[in-house]
Structures are given as C-alpha cells and as structure tokens.
Amino acid sequence: MLLWGLVAGWLPSLRRGPKQRAVWLIFLPIAIIKTIAVEPVGAAIQSVLGTNGDTLVKHLLAVVASVSLLRFVALITDRRPRRYHVLLAMGVTAVLVGLFTVARDGIHSSAEDLLTESHISTPELGYWLLLEAYLATVLSTGCLLVWRVSRASPTNPLRIGMWLMGAGTALNFLFAVYKSAYIVAHAAGLPLPTDLVVAISDSMLPVSGLLIVAGVLVPGWGLARELVGLRRSMRALAPLWRTMRETFPEMILYVSEKLPSADGILATARLRLYRRLIEIRDGMLELRRYVPPQTPARAREFLAERGVRSEHLAEACWIEVALRRKKAGEQPNFDGWTAMPGGADEREEARWLASVSRAHHVSRYPAEFADEVNPSSSARSPAPTP
Secondary structure, three states: OHHHHHHHHHHHHHHOHHHHHHHHHHHHHHHHHHHHHHHHHHHHHHHHHHOOOOHHHHHHHHHHHHHEEEHHHHOOOOOOHHHHHHHHHHHHHHHHHHHHHOOOOOOOOOHHHOOOOOOOHHHHHHHHHHHHHHHHHHHHHHHHHHHHHHHHHOOHHHHHHHHHHHHHHHHHHHHHHHHHHHHHHHHOOOOHHHHHHHHHHHHHHHHHHHHHHHHHHHHHHHHHHHHHHHHHHHHHHHHHHHHHHHOOOOHHHOOOOOOOOOOOOHHHHHHHHHHHHHHHHOOOOOOOOHHHOHHHHHHHHHHHHOOOOOOHHHHHHHHHHHHHHHHHHOOOOOOOOOOOOOOOOOOHHHHHHHHHHHHHHHHHHHHHHHHOOOOOOOOOOOOOOO
C-alpha cells in the first residue's frame, strides 16, 4: 500500500519533467512486483504463462525499474541518458524470455525453492546469472553516481535522501552478488546452510526497498512542509490582501499565476505569496498618503494608554484611519513618511504582514482609534470579525 500510495502521490509531478517521470517509472514496476507477490494475482498470471510465469513478469519489471533508475541518475547528474541502456535492457529481456521458455520446470522464484532442488538446469543457471549480473551492473553504477551527487547536494534533507537511496541501492547490489554466489555454489554441489541463506536473502531486499523509499520521501517531506507553510501564510494574509484589493483594485496584478510545468506547484506557491506581499505593500504605500506621518506614533500612544504595546496593532490602527478617509472621499495629500516597519526578507515580511492582517481584522483597537481620530467619519472599513 505504501508503494502504491507513493505511485499515486507522484502522478501530479509527471508533467514537471523527465526526472519526475523517471522516478515514477522506478516505483511503478516495484509496486506491481509487490502486487504480483500476492498469491491470487500470481496464480492468475501462472494460469496464463505457465508454471512460475509470475516470476518472469516480476523479473522483467525489475529490468524496467533498472532502466528507469539509470535514466534518473543520468538526469540528476546532468548527463544525457544513453540509448544503449534501453537496447541492453531489451536484449536482456529477450534472452530471459528465451531461457524461461527453454527451462523445463520454469524458474524458481525464491532462494528456498531453488536450494531444495538437487540439480539446477543449465537454462535456469544461465537465466539467474544473466539477471543478477545485469542488475548488479546497473545497481553498482547507480549507487556510485547517487553517492557522487549526494556529496554536492545543496540541502541537508536532499543530501540525507540521497544517502538513503545510495544505501538502498548498494544493499540491492550486494543482494544481487550474494544471490549469484549461492546459485553458483549450489550448482557446483557445495553444501549450504539453507535456512541461513534464505533468511539473509529474504531480509536484504525489503530493507533495500525501505531505504530507497525513505530516500525519496525525506526531501519530499521538506518540500511538503514548505508548501504547507506557504499556504498558511497565504491564508493569514488573505484578509488584509482582500481589503487592499477592494480599496485599490488597480494594484492587483491580474495575470496568470501558472508557471511552466517544470517549475512545479512549490514554485507557483512561492510566486503567489511573493505577489501577494507586493500587492499588500503597494496598497499600504498608497494608503499612507491619506494620514499624517505622525499617525503611527499617535496610535502607539493610544494603545499604551490601554496597556497594549504592539507594533502590529499600531500599523493596523493607521491603516484603519486611512481606509475610512479613503472611503469618505478625502484626497491623498500627506507626504514625508519614513520607511515603514517590516521583515528583512520574504519570510519575515510574510510573518509581519500576517500579524498586521490579524490585528486589523480581529482586534477592536483599530476601529476605536479611527473613531477617536475621525469621530465624524461615517465611512467605515469592513467590521472586524469577532
């Protein structure tokens, strides 16, 4: 279920570029392999392809996943995917199908089944050695390249994810070498501790898969957290932004918020937040022309008399006064403002304006201050929510 959840969750990213499609094509075959391992599904395939036909299908899917892994590694290392990777995989697939057809009793699907046989046929020995040699070559190449990329990774989550993927790939490579070794040893008639061999074999592959899946999820978790944070900031800014949009509709950038598909949903969310911050600030710059520059200082005094000290509330107070004067039809005629307070970067600016937004739309003080400054004003901004 975890693999199928990963496959389904990755679907929206397919339009973002070849890297995302390569990752999806790694996990889709693996998810199908795990599904085929369920007895009813495997039995249905065997009824069509014959004895152990499900094993052949799983191995061919493993070849597909290997090709996708090589393609993904080539893309993240800024190398051009090689055509011979696909041609080699097609050749291996054709030989595997031929050896499976020639093998009289099919191909054993597990170490336990294989080691119970007193004799391994030549086609089956060739089948297993070819498959494991191919997988070992692909996995060793992938492991080395993933490790090389992880060392130059710009972020810790991505670096940790790459390390986990490299560890999983390395363990998968060791599994292929280990399996080849005991197949050769068994074919040569060497005595093997069957239970121990099977136990090691059955534990290596699941651990490898968990490491690779964890490696994909770790950097994805960091991106998901950032996306959630961006959307929370958008919701916090929404009340103040709507006020500016209704007051100065010409300030709003009515253009498409869609980015090229390769940039993805996270880049789109960052752009939307950045635009919203600009639009709010543009509205505030226009609003301050409706009140004298000393209005924020008066707001601080007003709040101090009530035992409140908050720069966010002081900002909300002068914004409320300016909104009322704008709605009353007064002309903007005040200048001489110094720089307004705010954040040093985009993240701090979002937190600052979100606090101003909450103060303006939740607190009663901005309305009380505006009533004191303009007691005769009948034009009022939208009432704060309780």
